[in-house]
Amino acid sequence: MQPLTNRSKVVVKKEMSLYERIYLPAVISGMMITFSHFFRKKPTIQYPEQTRAFSGVYRGQHVLKRDDNGAERCTACGLCAVACPAEAITMTAAERKPGEEKLYREEKYAAVYEINMLRCIFCGDCEDACPKEAIFLTDRKVNSEVNRKSFIYGKNVLVEGIEKEKRVDVSLRQTAAVLAFKKHKEFDHNS
Amino acid sequence: MPKVTIDGQSIEVPDGTTILQAARMIGGENVPPAMCYHSKLKTSGGYCRTCIVKVSKGSDKDPRPMPKLVPSCRTTVMDGMEVQNNTSPEVLEARRGVVEFLLINHPLDCPVCDQAGECHLQDLGYENGAANTRYDFKRRKFKQIDIGPYIKLHMTRCIMCFRCVKVADQITDNRVHGMLNRGDASEISTYIENVISNDFSGNVIDVCPVGALTDRTFRFKSRVWFTKPMDAHRNCTKCSGKVTLWEKGEEVLRVTTRKDKWGESEEWICNECRFEKKHINDWVVEGPRHIDPHSVISLNHYENVAAKLKLDIAKQQKQLASKK
Numbered sequence: 421m422q423p424l425t426n427r428s429k430v431v432v433k434k435e436m437s438l439y440e441r442i443y444l445p446a447v448i449s450g451m452m453i454t455f456s457h458f459f460r461k462k463p464t465i466q467y468p469e470q471t472r473a474f475s476g477v478y479r480g481q482h483v484l485k486r487d488d489n490g491a492e493r494c495t496a497c498g499l500c501a502v503a504c505p506a507e508a509i510t511m512t513a514a515e516r517k518p519g520e521e522k523l524y525r526e527e528k529y530a531a532v533y534e535i536n537m538l539r540c541i542f543c544g545d546c547e548d549a550c551p552k553e554a555i556f557l558t559d560r561k562v563n564s565e566v567n568r569k570s571f572i573y574g575k576n577v578l579v580e581g582i583e584k585e586k587r588v589d590v591s592l593r594q595t596a597a598v599l600a601f602k603k604h605k606e607f608d609h610n611s
Numbered sequence: 612m613p614k615v616t617i618d619g620q621s622i623e624v625p626d627g628t629t630i631l632q633a634a635r636m637i638g639g640e641n642v643p644p645a646m647c648y649h650s651k652l653k654t655s656g657g658y659c660r661t662c663i664v665k666v667s668k669g670s671d672k673d674p675r676p677m678p679k680l681v682p683s684c685r686t687t688v689m690d691g692m693e694v695q696n697n698t699s700p701e702v703l704e705a706r707r708g709v710v711e712f713l714l715i716n717h718p719l720d721c722p723v724c725d726q727a728g729e730c731h732l733q734d735l736g737y738e739n740g741a742a743n744t745r746y747d748f749k750r751r752k753f754k755q756i757d758i759g760p761y762i763k764l765h766m767t768r769c770i771m772c773f774r775c776v777k778v779a780d781q782i783t784d785n786r787v788h789g790m791l792n793r794g795d796a797s798e799i800s801t802y803i804e805n806v807i808s809n810d811f812s813g814n815v816i817d818v819c820p821v822g823a824l825t826d827r828t829f830r831f832k833s834r835v836w837f838t839k840p841m842d843a844h845r846n847c848t849k850c851s852g853k854v855t856l857w858e859k860g861e862e863v864l865r866v867t868t869r870k871d872k873w874g875e876s877e878e879w880i881c882n883e884c885r886f887e888k889k890h891i892n893d894w895v896v897e898g899p900r901h902i903d904p905h906s907v908i909s910l911n912h913y914e915n916v917a918a919k920l921k922l923d924i925a926k927q928q929k930q931l932a933s934k935k
Contacts, residue, residue, distance in 0.1 A: 495722045495723055496831075497721070497722030497723070497727070497834070498833075498834035498836070498837060499722070501837070502834075502836055502837075502907070502910060513831040513832075513833075513834075514831060515830065515831050526720075526722070526723050527723060528722075528723045528831050551721075551722050552722060
């Protein structure tokens with residue numbers, strides 16, 4: 421029969437030589453390979469004491485951004501929830517009252533905003549759908565919890581802190597092309 | 612019976628039919644979009660110019676083409692008329708221009724607006740609009756006005772279609788709202804913010820093609836596509852009582868008129884049905900409302916297809932029986 425590749429070898433049952441029969445050279449050469457691995461660079465790290473740097477565009481836990489003045493950007497438009505293939509996002513909108521302009525950017529805001537992290541598949545469709553630059557996925561990991569209820573993240577977890585040092589940096593997700601695109605005049609209403 | 616050809620499809624229509632109505636009788640994709648025309652309101656149409664078409668042959672008697680594009684909602688058909696809508700690049704180009712003009716002062720606050728998802732201007736902009744604007748000046752801004760306890764007026768979103776004025780004129784008595792000022796400065800207003808207390812004033816919400824007139828009882832309650840539309844009726848002494856309920860779970864968030872496939876109300880309903888009967892026990896629910904599959908509202912909704920098929924089959928059987 422015609423062989424399919426030329427990699428196949430014909431097995432011959434030939435008599436082993438004395439060198440092969442004492443096995444010691446083969447054992448030693450095997451040990452040498454094992455021993456040489458001690459001096460190689462280790463591919464593993466001591467997690468959780470050591471961690472690797474994540475890519476800036478890693479899709480981890482969500483953040484609800486505030487604008488430069490500290491007002492919440494989310495206006496509860498529901499586009500993230502309708503884009504979500506896992507139906508993990510729910511929200512309830514409320515009307516901003518006079519005097520709350522510093523807290524919420526638009527006249528409508530999300531009074532309740534919940535993401536079920538057990539349902540979430542971290543696809544990033546919500547941040548693509550967001551017209552207000554409010555929701556982003558970040559390079560933070562979602563912590564383990566002891567019960568299912570704790571995985572429903574509300575606004576207390578998702579909204580970033582108002583202080584400068586508590587802000588979550590998402591600039592790596594916004595490439596130069598994205599930022600340039602957003603400087604167009606027709607996005608004025610978004611700022 | 613004049614015979615009219617629209618984009619190559621011919622139909623015979625009664626005298627006095629407009630091109631738009633004839634196009635709707637043919638149906639399909641060649642129906643011109645309309646913002647200000649409303650089939651249930653007399654003298655509506657002729658303001659927005661989105662339904663413009665090209666008449667390439669006036670009639671059999673006078674085959675000259677009409678010199679300019681004409682609004683199809685206001686132009687009656689003639690025998691042998693030939694009309695181009697989607698087949699004419701000139702019409703499409705002009706319509707793009709009209710949409711650009713309509714959007715000049717529109718705030719584009721769709722994420723906030725309650726009309727988003729069932730807004731005619733959204734659909735129109737999506738189909739015929741450009742992705743960006745060439746307008747450099749400030750958009751005009753108005754304060755929001757509460758017209759009575761039930762209706763909210765966002766003048767910034769208005770496109771001056773006059774539909775609400777026609778409703779006030781024709782369905783309610785003692786009209787207290789209308790258009791003030793002229794041209795660029797015109798605005799819908801009630802005199803000294805008069806309360807519209809008429810029983811049928813709520814219908815202005817349904818005829819508004821944009822989010823200028825919205826329901827205060829539904830304000831920011833839910834996005835339209837998270838609610839489930841159901842046909843329902845009740846015995847009402849003032850109106851037909853035939854409505855669409857917009858439910859979320861067991862809750863009735865909003866009550867509107869039933870809208871046909873052109874987004875125009877079939878029958879008017881009274882304010883009691885619309886604003887005060889917000890409990891499921893007030894209504895006899897008939898079944899899910901048919902929503903166009905292209906609409907965002909139909910997302911995640913499953914119609915009772917089997918029930919509809921049964922009805923269709925029964926209808927066809929009846930037709931067959933009557934033919935024999």
